[in-house]
Amino acid sequence: MEKTFIFDMQSNTSQLKDLSDFVQDRVSPYVLNKSMMDDIIISIDEVATNIILHAYEKTAGNPMKLVIKLTDEKAEFTFHHKGKTFNPERIGKPNLTKEMDAREINGMGLYIIKQFMDEVEYKFKDSTKDENTIRLVKKLKK
């Protein structure tokens, strides 16, 4: 049986903790272990941060929504926002082989999300809809 939860928020970094707490509370009964929960929390935070920083260009107070759909098999998280569209595929993988002095400081968030989640899908605004969505899926069973 699928359960759905919705978290409405605004593009304020001060709400990131509330978002994490909400996800932790709703999802933890479904996950196998703490490590899996950590993967989810970090990924959710990274996506929300990217929306605030890049889609809404650090402007506070803009609408964002997270829809969580849970079954025994998987947890699906879909962010909805109306900010600027950014295509993460245009941001290359950070070069992780470089020495500390040469390592890029930015760009690791997207990479982390891809490592921790089983599916990541971006859909962009177009003539039929005025919002962007970012969907993450974590399989709950091996």
Next chain:
Amino acid sequence: MSKEKNMQLQTSIPEKAPHVTIISLSGRLDIHYSLEIEEEINKLIEQGRINLIINLQNVEYLSSSGLRIFIATARQLKAKNGKVKLVKMPESVKKVFMVVELLDMFEIYDTDEEAISTF
């Protein structure tokens, strides 16, 4: 410093190792707190505190924004012939460091005392 008490930074100087500064972080290291944390650490470095230990025992969560703190701090200190070492890294934090292949770039210890002895 704190913002709604969700991230705290405390500093101490060991009596037997006054050349070292221990920074204890607790709470969330996300974008909301990381800038302020970085600024506090930068102030310490500007004051000449270049042998730093960051105790992570009570860090609940680390995002890529938090990772920036460690990279930026390590770079700054290297330029001043100093160093930052990490203590009691929780598994959730270790996982993030591992994924971006930063774990081997830092010395990590189980106790403050062990880390102090290496300076």
